[in-house]
Amino acid sequence: MKLSALGRIALATGIAVLTTGVLPSPAHAAAAPVKKKILPVLVEFSDASFQYPDKVKASTPDTYFGAKKDSVTSFLSEVSRGQYTMVPAVKEQFVGPIKLPMKAGGCDHGQINTLTRAELTKRGLVEGKDYDSLSMVFPAQKTECFWAGLATVPGGTTWINLYGTASGLDVVGHELGHNLGFAHQGRLVCTGGKLTACKSDGGSAKTIMGGGGWVSGFSAPELIRAGWLSGSATLKVTKSGAYTLRSLHGVGSGTRALDIALGKDRLVIEYRHAAGSLDAKIEGVHAYRVPKGAYGSSSIIDTTVKNKEAADADAIKTLTDKTNKVSVAVVSSGGGQARVKVALNGESLSAVEATPTKTATPSPKATGASPSASASTEAKVEVETGGSEPVTETSSGTDLAATGTLSSTLPLAAGGGAALLAAGAGVLVLRRRRKRA
Template sequence: MARTDLRTARSARRPIGRRALALAAATATTALAGAPFAVPAAAEPGPETTDHHAVVLVNFRNASLSDAKVVHEKAVQQLFKSKDSVAAYYAANTGGRVAVVPAQGDGVFGPFDIDIDKSKCDAGKIADLAAKAMPAGVKYDHLSIVMPGDNACGWWGLGSMPGPTTWFQEGAINQDDTTAAIHEFGHNMGFNHEDREMCPAGQFTGCSAYGNSHITPMGGGGGHKGLSSPELIARKWLSADRIVSPKTTTTVHLTPLHAPAAAGGTRAVDIPFGSGGDRLVLEYRTNVANSVETDIENPGVFVFRINGGNYAAAANLRNAAGDKNKVVGSFTDSDPMTDLAHHISLSYGKMTPDGVDVTIDLAYQGAQSGSAAGTPEAGRSAEAAAKPATTRPTPSAGHSHPGDTAEDLAVAKPPVKVAGQSTSPAAKGPQLAATGGDVLVPTLIGTALLGGGAALVLRRRQVRHRRH
């Protein structure tokens, strides 16, 4: 299997030579010692990608870190050593394919004084100055910058998407919850926010935005939920033999997505949806001991629509808001989810810790098969209106999210606007798109930063729910 080393030097943008993977694998083993997540036994020995990560602590002209020694140790724990660290989380989710290791020493450098005012939340300039402050000869793939403050900027954390840089106010790192660091690294890996959409009964299109999915750190789910199957498929972190793509009506037994590899079984169903390259993906999520998956609030089968085949920006679907107590994954009670225009019906049987049987009916006619709703003309009309205006745009180079809002991560204290900081997009430079959430940490914002890549920002707030 080809292995990659994304190492860059100084600016985190210039590629340099490859380090021996044997040394990287040994370092990764040391860094992940004591991690609680079981790496699937089926994974090949050694990492496919080794991320040599550097964390740089900086002080501004008129503000310093509250306690540099404490922040240093917290950063080491958050990125590399904690049982919930970025290193442990991504090793577990990828079956050992990704190793996040310190670039040198314990991976944390500084603090260094950089020539910028605390109220100038210019992420690009901060990144340039922080990279220049790094000691000569330190080679790294990713650079995480920790700066003074808790509410100095409109964001709590930021990640280039995809890209080599993350930014954090010290409040996001100077704690035990690693959700912010896991989330921002996910943006570096190319993951968008994972949204939830509420679809009218009888269709999987024409849906309305309904916050975040809450079943992945990228969807406001916190650090004790695994990545979703679309995210794993996007990076080829879910083996092909764990995915089925039925072409006719069938019943599939789904094993919990984050069950140990030794359990075997199918983990995702992936089928075409319509004729425009869209897909439907189904997964079974339930809590699994000693795994990344210990905080699923409504276990069940979850359904995703993949617009244009972009698995990194999947939409989690629901057919009805209903009673919260009746939510079972994407379903309401045991009611099937259907799309009349595409003749699809999805239903599930008894759920157990070992799995669930899911029936995928690809010739569904529905109760109204003799009425206008079931006619070919009605089907074509519904498919013509398939792309909802409320769907978040697919991120691409040079594109930013123009003001999407969602539920993301919640925390006790809302952000404080810095006096004199302009709110106009022109004055801000990179365009920001606010988002929000429902897990016990910070909130996120989408933006385009560094080399035209889209990026997401983490912002603190108080309320648990915020609607589009």
């Protein structure tokens, strides 16, 4: 599958504007492997149709359910290590094209949602019974939408503003990440590895949610948020010690992330190395700041000055936070394994034992099941972010995330309701992810 130029641009970075809606926290219970039924629906308008309908109909099953690694089902199965995947809701693998009684202009995604669901109901397809996730795909030529994709955060609804004949996994997978409760992952530049001297600068390239593309998978905080690093795969560090990490992605058991208290926030440490079809161009130990336990809204910590295209770009060597009395140092890294020292309570890294401490405990197990949201509950909004906006995860609230350029207000009509998003402190026009020296 090929991603159009506009689709690639739409995966760059933007800015976050959070409403009162917040992301739900992971549940504290183990879950069996999850299969979600997704229903792609091809949507046309009274004044706009697909330019190449046969090609769109041929590419849609490929994008969502193809056997290749760059399909939605293959990607989610691999990145979750078999704990989560999506299957076709109907035998034909998609529905449509459906001709909606509305014009394309104005980008009325709420009306698209309402009319599409009404048509599905007429056809006997019931949400929650026949399908868990709805993905509406429509031609972009006349819509005037400023985004290539839109999604509920969390939830089960995506809108794909199709440029060409296939958006590809980079767009669709990104929006489904929002459905899982992931915001956009920002980048914090921390001078000299000091966590008290950081500034927000663009997006992370270590996740599909930060512009890294599907081949970077999801980051450790996102996997924790989804419940895919439960049990001993994530260790909560409670005393100083040295720890061995295996690569974040790939099959097999072992510790894949360290979770460290940083005041009210969390510090998550991961090791990245090529595994399967993921991380072929990523190497090294990486760190993330998790604001107030909101694992789906983390930011990568960058202490390097290397070109961002380097394999070990953003990889850390040392981190210090004098305020919270935490220090981290990478002892060794490479070949699929890393050794990391962690000093807490102001202790010296040089005094840390060379063997793993027995006081580390597995993080609480979390379910891999993602929350669902019906059309009638999609009443709050979130738009793309390139920075870190502290939020608190609770068990309520559904937002929208738009992949694309941004206006100061975003009309939202879901299930007949309406709301407006105030742009707040800042709005950025979407841009290509630049190379940083």
